[in-house]
Amino acid sequence: MELYSYFRSSAAYRVRIALGLKGLDYRVIPVHLLRHGGEQLGDAYLSRNPEGLVPALDEGGRILTQSLAIIEYLDETHGPATLLPADALGRARVRALSLHVACDIHPLNNLRVLRWLSRELKVEQSARDDWYRHWVQLGFQALEAQLQSPGTGLCCHGDAPGMADCCLVPQVYNARRYDVDLSAFPTIARIAAHCESLPAFQAAHPGAQPDAE
Template identity: 50%
Template sequence: MDLYSFFNSSTSYRVRIVMGLKGQDYNFHPVNIRVMQQKEADYVAKNPSASVPLLDDDGFQLGQSMAIIDYLDNKFPEPRLIPQEPQPRARVLEIANLVSCDMHPLNNLRVLRYLVKELGVSDEKKNEWYHHWIDEGFTSLEALLERTGSGQYCVGGQVSLADCCLVPQVANALRMGCDVQKFPRIMAVYEHCNALPAFQKAAPAQQPDFQK
């Protein structure tokens, strides 16, 4: 399998975590979204979303991290990251969708770039935007984790898609200087998962294309 990824992309980060949890090796292809490589014609031909990540499984090309993770979870079912029982499955998807649908799209690089370059928003106001949506999203996420009785993991006693979405989002929030210590359940999951080899291996600083 081939994975097209950018070290600091939280969506790529999610997929790297899952690949590690599934014990799957892959060929790494860097796509530098800071210089718009995802918009180059040869890449867009592979991934019409013009984004990262992209998984190429022997010619089957799939973009969008949540679709990729669902594909991997069905192809390599151990460990199961999206539960099959209705209620745990719904809880995992509720948390994962809060991060991937409500939070991440508002604060990803192309949105921040548009705010600054097209709308003339100052860096200070851009950071206010970022912090606002992190705070609002994490307030909701903390309440959902209280509902699930989270401990080391978001839902139940094993790793799930919810954790794979939470960790990259927290990492980005820390990088942007957000106050996350007021969310103890979120931070407990983040700290526990970051002690696991698959999460450590997937971290941005461990990627071949890492840059400060």
């Protein structure tokens, strides 16, 4: 398996964690989002993934896109399902927590969006940073509330890491980069700290990638 990845991409980071949790071997093909006007927008990459976004997973010539779709596919096709719960209500909860990060926090802070704010709307750096922190804080407030349920354990759902943790940890990494104060989100901070102590999360960390800068 080959993963088209950028070390700092939050969505690629999610899939790297999932691959590690499933114990799967894979090779990283770095796609540099900043160099040459963005390698993800070059013809070579667009022919694989017309969305021009990382990650994409190549499994035997089949290209899969969208991090959550990739994670669900890996869980369904490689060994027993471990990233999503066995019960439908549990799956709904894990998917909702994952989607909350993937739809309601992360897209607003994506590189292409921040660029549009700067280049097209001439938003100053400080207002752009406020924008970033606003969506993270708003999203984390809701996520912290959602995690005050009996379903939460050492991880987002129970004591074993799953898809929601694959989404949470990269978002926490991003939040720290932008100096978001995590003390207001003790459950999020506790779960992230626990997950970050696990080998699959450590191997997936941006700083551990071949293309890390």
